[in-house]
Amino acid sequence: MKVIKEKKPVRTHGTLGPAPVADTPLMKQYQQLKQTYPGAVLLFRVGDFYETFGEDAVTASRILDITLTKRGAGTASETPLAGFPHHSLDTYLPKLVRAGQRVAICDQLEDPKQAKGLVKRGVTELVTPGVSLHDNVLERRSNNYLCAVHFGKQEAGISFLDISTGEFLVAQGTVEYLGKLLQNFQPAEVLFCKKSRQEFEGHFGPDYCHNALEEWVFGHDYGHELLTRHFNTTSLKGFGIDGLREGITAAGCVLHYLAETKHTNVSHIGSIGRLEEDKYVWLDRFTVRNLELVQAQHPGGVPLIDILDQTITPMGARLLRKWVVLPLKEAAQIQRRLDTVEALLQTPELLENLQQHLRQINDLERLISKVAVRRINPRELLQLARALEAIGPIRDELAASGVKALQKLADQLNPCATLREEIQAKIREDAPILTNQGGVLLDNIDAELDDLRRMAGSGKDYLFQLQQKAIQETGISSLKVAYNKVFGYYLEVTNSHKDKVPPTWIRKQTLVNAERYITEELKVYEEKILHAEERLFVIEQRIYTELVLTAAEYVPQVQQNARAIGVADCLASFAATARQHRYVKPVVDDSTTLDITAGRHPVIERQLPPGEQYIPNDLRLDQDDQQIVVITGPNMAGKSALLRQTALIVLLAQIGSFVPADAAHVGVIDKIFTRVGASDNLSKGESTFMVEMTETASILNNLSDRSLVLMDEIGRGTSTYDGISIAWAIVEHLHNSPRARAKTLFATHYHELNQLADDCPRVRNYHVAVKEADGRILFLRKLREGGSEHSFGIHVARMAGMPTAVVLRANEIMHHLEQERASTSVETDQPTEFDDLLVGLGDAEAADMTGGKVVSFNGSPAVAPEPALSGPKAQPAAAVHSAPRPSLQLSMFEPADPALERLRELLTQLDVNTLTPIEALLKLNELKLAVGSGR
Numbered sequence: 056m057k058v059i060k061e062k063k064p065v066r067t068h069g070t071l072g073p074a075p076v077a078d079t080p081l082m083k084q085y086q087q088l089k090q091t092y093p094g095a096v097l098l099f100r101v102g103d104f105y106e107t108f109g110e111d112a113v114t115a116s117r118i119l120d121i122t123l124t125k126r127g128a129g130t131a132s133e134t135p136l137a138g139f140p141h142h143s144l145d146t147y148l149p150k151l152v153r154a155g156q157r158v159a160i161c162d163q164l165e166d167p168k169q170a171k172g173l174v175k176r177g178v179t180e181l182v183t184p185g186v187s188l189h190d191n192v193l194e195r196r197s198n199n200y201l202c203a204v205h206f207g208k209q210e211a212g213i214s215f216l217d218i219s220t221g222e223f224l225v226a227q228g229t230v231e232y233l234g235k236l237l238q239n240f241q242p243a244e245v246l247f248c249k250k251s252r253q254e255f256e257g258h259f260g261p262d263y264c265h266n267a268l269e270e271w272v273f274g275h276d277y278g279h280e281l282l283t284r285h286f287n288t289t290s291l292k293g294f295g296i297d298g299l300r301e302g303i304t305a306a307g308c309v310l311h312y313l314a315e316t317k318h319t320n321v322s323h324i325g326s327i328g329r330l331e332e333d334k335y336v337w338l339d340r341f342t343v344r345n346l347e348l349v350q351a352q353h354p355g356g357v358p359l360i361d362i363l364d365q366t367i368t369p370m371g372a373r374l375l376r377k378w379v380v381l382p383l384k385e386a387a388q389i390q391r392r393l394d395t396v397e398a399l400l401q402t403p404e405l406l407e408n409l410q411q412h413l414r415q416i417n418d419l420e421r422l423i424s425k426v427a428v429r430r431i432n433p434r435e436l437l438q439l440a441r442a443l444e445a446i447g448p449i450r451d452e453l454a455a456s457g458v459k460a461l462q463k464l465a466d467q468l469n470p471c472a473t474l475r476e477e478i479q480a481k482i483r484e485d486a487p488i489l490t491n492q493g494g495v496l497l498d499n500i501d502a503e504l505d506d507l508r509r510m511a512g513s514g515k516d517y518l519f520q521l522q523q524k525a526i527q528e529t530g531i532s533s534l535k536v537a538y539n540k541v542f543g544y545y546l547e548v549t550n551s552h553k554d555k556v557p558p559t560w561i562r563k564q565t566l567v568n569a570e571r572y573i574t575e576e577l578k579v580y581e582e583k584i585l586h587a588e589e590r591l592f593v594i595e596q597r598i599y600t601e602l603v604l605t606a607a608e609y610v611p612q613v614q615q616n617a618r619a620i621g622v623a624d625c626l627a628s629f630a631a632t633a634r635q636h637r638y639v640k641p642v643v644d645d646s647t648t649l650d651i652t653a654g655r656h657p658v659i660e661r662q663l664p665p666g667e668q669y670i671p672n673d674l675r676l677d678q679d680d681q682q683i684v685v686i687t688g689p690n691m692a693g694k695s696a697l698l699r700q701t702a703l704i705v706l707l708a709q710i711g712s713f714v715p716a717d718a719a720h721v722g723v724i725d726k727i728f729t730r731v732g733a734s735d736n737l738s739k740g741e742s743t744f745m746v747e748m749t750e751t752a753s754i755l756n757n758l759s760d761r762s763l764v765l766m767d768e769i770g771r772g773t774s775t776y777d778g779i780s781i782a783w784a785i786v787e788h789l790h791n792s793p794r795a796r797a798k799t800l801f802a803t804h805y806h807e808l809n810q811l812a813d814d815c816p817r818v819r820n821y822h823v824a825v826k827e828a829d830g831r832i833l834f835l836r837k838l839r840e841g842g843s844e845h846s847f848g849i850h851v852a853r854m855a856g857m858p859t860a861v862v863l864r865a866n867e868i869m870h871h872l873e874q875e876r877a878s879t880s881v882e883t884d885q886p887t888e889f890d891d892l893l894v895g896l897g898d899a900e901a902a903d904m905t906g907g908k909v910v911s912f913n914g915s916p917a918v919a920p921e922p923a924l925s926g927p928k929a930q931p932a933a934a935v936h937s938a939p940r941p942s943l944q945l946s947m948f949e950p951a952d953p954a955l956e957r958l959r960e961l962l963t964q965l966d967v968n969t970l971t972p973i974e975a976l977l978k979l980n981e982l983k984l985a986v987g988s989g990r
């Protein structure tokens with residue numbers, strides 16, 4: 056086959072072109088392999104090139120920017136062709152994988168020189184976004200997870216595996232829990248069953264890089280069998296996961312996929328851990344996103360992790376990302392971390408020494424994984440030895456620290472001295488990456504190896520002497536002995552001297568300016584040298600492989616080292632951040648208080664322009680008196696910053712970090728819910744408002760006394776009155792719910808909500824202070840007690856550079872509207888989206904939301920009916936507490952209309968406790984249709 060030498064970058068966006076035709080034995084072989092790996096780009100090794108054909112060639116040339124040419128141009132078997140030299144695999148493979156492609160690497164399985172007929176070829180590795188050991192594909196400081204999801208009848212199962220570290224996790228629970236885990240772990244590839252595609256995308260969106268597998272892979276018994284076989288156990292009890300039926304299915308699917316992608320040496324996956332929902336603070340996926348914990352929401356934004364991360368090793372960096380999204384709930388466990396950070400801060404020398412040694416550690420975890428899968432090169436093996444060399448001093452440092460938690464870590468460290476010494480005694484410091492071309496091992500390891508080296512070395516000396524002799528004999532001073540793969544050793548004579556060449560020399564090749572010859576003597580020596588070299592390479596490879604096998608016996612110890620190093624690194628990072636950014640140790644206990652003195656936003660305070668200071672604020676929430684704080688203030692005042700900083704301080708405290716404040720007392724929080732009146736779903740074409748409401752309903756259904764709720768501009772996706780009504784009802788619900796007194800921060804533009812405090816004793820009004828001077832406002836950023844009088848949107852518009860005429864006109868309209876509002880009385884009681892929200896909540900919640908003043912769904916009063924519903928829906932905001940308040944719920948259930956009768960019937964049948972938000976939405980739609988059609 057013709058090999059294309061010059062590869063000029065050409066972009067192609069054409070059609071896929073004809074598929075390759077199996078017109079030769081080579082193409083037949085290609086077709087067979089291609090059919091075995093449908094959906095993967097097949098890199099087909101031919102000689103020194105990896106070639107792609109047909110559709111694959113079009114894809115490869117587009118992603119890799121390589122020439123797209125044709126095989127069999129002008130013939131019936133014409134097909135697109137694109138290829139690259141085999142030694143460029145490391146450059147091109149990551150590009151394909153990062154572009155979301157699965158790549159099957161097909162190699163020559165025998166030496167083409169020895170092959171009789173067609174060279175044997177086979178796929179040696181299937182690299183996919185979620186299953187990769189290639190450094191160029193992986194990010195050093197974050198994990199690369201493959202994930203499998205399985206939807207069961209009651210619950211769903213999920214499993215994560217990072218093959219590059221051996222970490223294998225499983226969980227089972229509600230779809231919401233899975234959504235949260237997907238958001239936390241950000242898998243590179245998700246596997247699910249073909250028939251679950253719609254369900255998966257309905258819940259989690261279409262954006263995950265995924266692979267839909269056949270239904271039979273998702274069987275519990277099959278999964279169980281794969282797991283027990285892999286771990287060589289009879290049951291899964293030892294891992295504490297035997298009850299997780301759906302989780303086991305998902306984990307089995309992960310192992311199945313490893314085998315399918317030809318990853319068979321996976322002994323480094325030594326255990327499977329359970330992600331226990333109860334152990335960690337519940338952060339719904341919106342909270343992880345809104346608080347920008349590990350990922351900024353907008354390009355150029357800075358996530359919390361960037362401020363926090365002062366880890367030195369990749370193990371530390373990867374662990375910190377997990378700690379940040381999985382804050383702890385057990386006060387004692389948190390306290391242990393905090394005490395250790397304090398000890399490190401109080402002993403600067405210990406912290407410095409520890410960090411100094413950590414710099415030598417490298418990626419111990421991924422290095423040992425490469426040992427397990429037998430894909431470690433000599434230089435990496437040396438790195439492993441150097442990393443192990445640093446374990447001893449770290450162990451000594453931690454052991455002598457006098458700090459209990461650090462001493463415990465020291466106990467887990469094992470310098471694996473025997474292995475380290477063996478590596479260092481065998482591998483040359485300047486060893487190459489490849490193991491098949493010699494120069495890997497030191498002298499005096501193997502007698503035969505030493506002999507062969509001498510022979511190869513002296514052979515080369517001999518060739519030099521032969522060159523000198525030939526120069527003397529022929530008088531051709533420019534004559535040289537050289538080597539190439541085709542002719543072996545030869546004598547090269549320039550054209551000007553070729554008439555001096557003796558007749559016994561055999562001409563082998565004619566170049567433009569020179570002739571190349573061989574002689575009998577040269578051939579004999581060449582044989583000897585090449586034979587010695589070949590044998591030498593074989594011996595080196597054998598000894599190297601034995602060394603890797605020896606190293607493989609240390610996988611569990613080295614993995615344990617890696618884990619302990621990760622923890623030490625994270626704690627040291629907390630101490631370093633606390634020192635650098637003036638964080639303090641929070642008091643974390645089982646009380647129900649949240650009391651922050653002079654709290655700051657950890658990210659914004661680092662982003663302010665030089666000379667600007669972040670204004671700290673105090674904030675206290677307590678379920679017994681100040682349970683809900685309604686914060687009003689103009690746009691840009693700093694309301695969102697305050698909400699977020701409160702959540703971030705809680706979160707930092709509960710991952711064991713010091714916090715940006717002068718003091719903080721954090722009674723352990725079990726759930727953090729965040730809802731920001733969103734506009735970000737608009738791009739997906741969803742009804743923003745509906746999404747907002749469905750999610751809010753889900754929040755309200757899941758609260759506990761220990762929960763922290765942040766509501767930022769909830770209701771702004773609808774008209775002002777609706778918005779105020781919804782916001783009002785939600786605050787009431789949070790206040791009156793008999794189930795939970797969740798601590799709540801509620802930021803709003805609707806200053807009307809300040810009137811809530813009159814009815815609800817645990818609701819307190821605060822505002823972010825601004826100063827008005829000369830018709831302009833100055834942001835003071837200070838949280839003060841009391842509500843605010845009016846909104847300042849127009850002032851902000853002026854600040855933003857809105858033309859004066861527009862600003863003046865806006866002022867005029869606002870005054871007009873305010874006057875109108877004051878003179879209007881009771882508003883319409885048509886059902887609105889607010890009613891829809893109640894539908895999603897169920898009887899108990901609906902009653903909670905309206906302060907127990909709602910008529911139950913079967914039409915009779917659920918509680919002694921009071922004449923007025925204290926929701927503002929029914930009246931304009933300005934008159935909330937003065938006008939009589941008709942119940943919008945009553946209007947919804949007047950019995951006269953048969954459609955409404957039917958609606959009532961449907962609602963009564965509904966078990967809202969088992970509905971997911973998505974199902975609730977669908978149900979709602981159904982109900983609307985039912986009412987509309989009069990069914």
Ligand SMILES: Nc1ncnc2c1ncn2[C@@H]1O[C@H](COP(=O)(O)OP(=O)(O)OP(=O)(O)O)[C@@H](O)[C@H]1O
Pocket residue numbers: 659668669670671688689690691692693694695696697836
């Ligand atoms: N305490 C503070 N000290 C200094 N700067 C602050 C402080 N709080 C907020 N800021 C700055 O003010 C900007 C606006 O704050 P934020 O987004 O919290 O206002 P907001 O009241 O929520 O506004 P909007 O209602 O428009 O969402 C922030 O991006 C930040 O740069």
